[in-house]
Amino acid sequence: DTAVSQTPKYLVTQMGNDKSIKCEQNLGHDTMYWYKQDSKKFLKIMFSYNNKELIINETVPNRFSPKSPDKAHLNLHINSLELGDSAVYFCASSQQGGGYGYTFGSGTRLTVV
Amino acid sequence: DQQVKQNSPSLSVQEGRISILNCDYTNSMFDYFLWYKKYPAEGPTFLISISSIKDKNEDGRFTVFLNKSAKHLSLHIVPSQPGDSAVYFCAALTQGGSEKLVFGKGTKLTVNP
DSSP: OOSEEEEOSEEEEOTTOOEEEEEEEOSOOSEEEEEEEOTTOOEEEEEEEETTEEEEEOSOOTTEEEEEEETTEEEEEEOSOOGGGOEEEEEEEEOSSSTTOOEEOOOEEEEEO | OOSEEOOOSEEEEETTSOEEEEEEEOOTTOOEEEEEEEOTTSOOEEEEEEETTOSEEEETTEEEEEETTTTEEEEEESSOOGGGOEEEEEEEEOSSTTOOOEEOOOEEEEEEO
């Protein structure tokens, strides 16, 4: 059983399109995250939700909109895709309370052409 | 502004020897530190963590050392095995509040048979 699953694994799309990435966790965790790993390999947080409530919203363009229908799901919708959005996007979840660490999904490689 | 720094992008060691991966941080508010391991095309997986109230934590072949005064931590792998070849990310967080994980850029470890 996959703990944190995200789909699709690969996504190739043209500039200007709108796309979504879905994430689901079956760990019963309260908090979910989206991280972006850019071409320089930095893993940077974009958003976090705790029990469907937005907790962290880093300086991300408002073309990126997370949606959490319930605490087991956190989807990422991206409008008007740009070349610079090409990256690997990781979903993660954690139980609030520090050092338990995050459980990550396997990533979605987004390529904008 | 990199709050967590891994200054060695790569490290190569012989099987059976010790691997030492280093990490420095600048934010004195961090109180939990974690190491993640990442294979290609997979998400990072939690390896080991340490609270700021400790200076050492050991789990099998993996030991993390924390030097708070120097704002430095290191991961020791003894003995190193070819299966340990991966990218290792150092990460830190401040417990309470948003608890977002801040990652270093990663060090690619290669263990040669």
